[in-house]
Amino acid sequence: MKRPLLLSILALAVLRASAAESPAPQPGIVKSEFIFESAPFPSCHASTIVRTKGGLVASWFGGTKEGAPDVGIWVSRHVDGQWTAPVEVANGLRSDGQRFACFNPVLFLPSKGPLLLFYKVGGHPNGWSGFLKTSYDDGASWSPATPLPEGFVGPVKNKPVELPDGSLLCPSSMETAEKPSRWRVQFEHTPDLGKTWTKTDYINDGLTISAIQPSILFLGQNKLMAIGRTRQSKLFRTTSEDGGQTWSEVSLTDLPNPNSGTDAVTLRDGRHLMVYNHTAKGRSPLNVAVSSDGKTWQAALVLENEPGEYSYPAVIQAADGLVHTTYTWKRARIKHVVIDPAKLELKPIVDGAWPADTK
Numbered sequence: 064m065k066r067p068l069l070l071s072i073l074a075l076a077v078l079r080a081s082a083a084e085s086p087a088p089q090p091g092i093v094k095s096e097f098i099f100e101s102a103p104f105p106s107c108h109a110s111t112i113v114r115t116k117g118g119l120v121a122s123w124f125g126g127t128k129e130g131a132p133d134v135g136i137w138v139s140r141h142v143d144g145q146w147t148a149p150v151e152v153a154n155g156l157r158s159d160g161q162r163f164a165c166f167n168p169v170l171f172l173p174s175k176g177p178l179l180l181f182y183k184v185g186g187h188p189n190g191w192s193g194f195l196k197t198s199y200d201d202g203a204s205w206s207p208a209t210p211l212p213e214g215f216v217g218p219v220k221n222k223p224v225e226l227p228d229g230s231l232l233c234p235s236s237m238e239t240a241e242k243p244s245r246w247r248v249q250f251e252h253t254p255d256l257g258k259t260w261t262k263t264d265y266i267n268d269g270l271t272i273s274a275i276q277p278s279i280l281f282l283g284q285n286k287l288m289a290i291g292r293t294r295q296s297k298l299f300r301t302t303s304e305d306g307g308q309t310w311s312e313v314s315l316t317d318l319p320n321p322n323s324g325t326d327a328v329t330l331r332d333g334r335h336l337m338v339y340n341h342t343a344k345g346r347s348p349l350n351v352a353v354s355s356d357g358k359t360w361q362a363a364l365v366l367e368n369e370p371g372e373y374s375y376p377a378v379i380q381a382a383d384g385l386v387h388t389t390y391t392w393k394r395a396r397i398k399h400v401v402i403d404p405a406k407l408e409l410k411p412i413v414d415g416a417w418p419a420d421t422k
Contacts, residue, residue, distance in 0.1 A: 137150065181257075
């Protein structure tokens with residue numbers, strides 16, 4: 064047998080053995096990819112994703128490290144089957160020459176109007192200022208930044224929801240400078256895509272349950288639910304009976320939370336899908352759970368379970384029914400996973416414990 068042919072046979076055998084040893088793909092995962100392999104920044108975090116007529120658009124903050132003055136807002140677009148190279152579209156440079164870090168971009172496309180990009184600028188969450196940019200070409204170019212009114216930051220991490228009247232309800236929160244800091248949830252409302260704003264009172268005292276970064280879900284009719292991050296090692300939950308004008312007392316769920324961001328979306332079939340770290344400490348694993356009522360959740364997927372940080376997910380459902388989630392991968396890249404919710408195999412989460420056979 065000739066040497067090249069022998070090498071080819073050996074290589075094929077190795078590939079087959081590797082494939083046999085690799086775990087079977089989890090039901091429901093359609094695609095898993097990095098948005099970029101290399102970038103002009105060493106660190107990135109807090110991604111967001113949206114589907115436009117032109118395709119997917121993703122954004123995140125990137126720079127030397129979180130909180131550094133060189134941290135800006137970056138955008139990549141999915142064009143012709145590939146993600147474009149990251150482009151910085153916003154930074155914290157002021158007219159006096161000072162530059163501050165940018166945080167937590169949030170992309171949202173209303174049913175009528177341009178693509179919206181909310182983000183924050185400041186040295187610390189208790190001193191953030193909110194800004195808004197718009198795009199009429201699916202994120203290829205952006206307007207100058209418009210500051211939000213004082214006391215408003217817009218959607219603090221997760222996407223707003225569009226109400227039946229076309230107005231936007233933004234899940235928001237504030238952190239105070241005092242020690243211990245008060246983490247309090249509020250909901251900001253804009254009837255005209257960011258031109259004018261109102262907001263609710265804080266719905267928690269910020270200490271008994273220190274809650275921030277909610278996601279808003281639809282429960283039917285005029286009922287809403289919000290769920291998100293706390294310092295109490297559990298996810299919080301609150302509901303509204305009047306379309307977000309008033310909210311119930313914040314309570315803790317059975318699901319763990321390691322003081323890390325989450326995101327959730329109401330699917331077209333009425334179920335709710337959430338991406339979060341199902342652990343009380345650390346930021347691995349990163350999990351997907353599904354609920355029919357917002358109270359009882361079922362295990363669906365484990366997106367990551369190796370050592371490291373896998374965190375701050377964003378999640379949407381596109382018009383074709385597929386779910387797209389992006390998240391921080393070891394603070395070095397942004398990962399994009401496509402999920403078919405119709406193909407998920409669900410298992411009960413009993414007393415907050417993730418089922419051992421869901422890998």
